[in-house]
Amino acid sequence: MNSPARPWPTAVVLTVAALALGLVDWPLPRLTVGGLMVDRVPGPLWVLVLGLTAVCVAVAVVGTRRAVGARFRGPAAALWLVVVVLTAAVLAWNALYSAAYSTTVVDALIPVLHWLFTFVPAVLGALAFRRAGRAERAAGALGTGVVSLPLFALGWALLVASDDGWTDHLASAAFGVAVLGVLPLVAGIAIGAAGGRRAESAPPRP
Numbered sequence: 001m002n003s004p005a006r007p008w009p010t011a012v013v014l015t016v017a018a019l020a021l022g023l024v025d026w027p028l029p030r031l032t033v034g035g036l037m038v039d040r041v042p043g044p045l046w047v048l049v050l051g052l053t054a055v056c057v058a059v060a061v062v063g064t065r066r067a068v069g070a071r072f073r074g075p076a077a078a079l080w081l082v083v084v085v086l087t088a089a090v091l092a093w094n095a096l097y098s099a100a101y102s103t104t105v106v107d108a109l110i111p112v113l114h115w116l117f118t119f120v121p122a123v124l125g126a127l128a129f130r131r132a133g134r135a136e137r138a139a140g141a142l143g144t145g146v147v148s149l150p151l152f153a154l155g156w157a158l159l160v161a162s163d164d165g166w167t168d169h170l171a172s173a174a175f176g177v178a179v180l181g182v183l184p185l186v187a188g189i190a191i192g193a194a195g196g197r198r199a200e201s202a203p204p205r206p
Helices: 007-022 043-071 074-101 116-127 134-160 170-201
Strands: none
Touching: 007 043, 007 134, 007 170, 043 074, 043 134, 074 116, 074 134, 116 134, 116 170, 134 170
């Protein structure tokens, strides 16, 4: 089985790319009241969000399948895929909403629950392989991060970007992603990977 740490470089590259792309001056959608709260999404922004989402999901599936190995099958793999697809859908919408919200007063935003975007999928991704070993659980958790972290970075960059130029907001965007995205992801991986210790250490039943 491949090392579960290998997806880290991929997640980092995708996250940096998402940050850079999100800070570009994109045409923005309109914020609405009710419904999906986003309207009139420009075509280029659709291409950016959906394109990055598709790339992240594809890379996550391939990387996690290699890392988990023979355990990537049956209900465990299906549950993990559900977690990844739902994560991608939620964070794709969040990116569009963030882009629309950036047209308002961004300073009024209080990111109370943003850390859940990477933490919860990591825990659930590990839970999908709860009957496997610690390495497989860590790989399942990290695989969700290949999707959640870049898409979270894209949404955060779209939120803080402005006409002043992307270089003026790179530091603040990177800091926000590190605190609200990377740290919760690491915590989720650690908690998820440790979730099966009791089962592993328990003596076999006669």
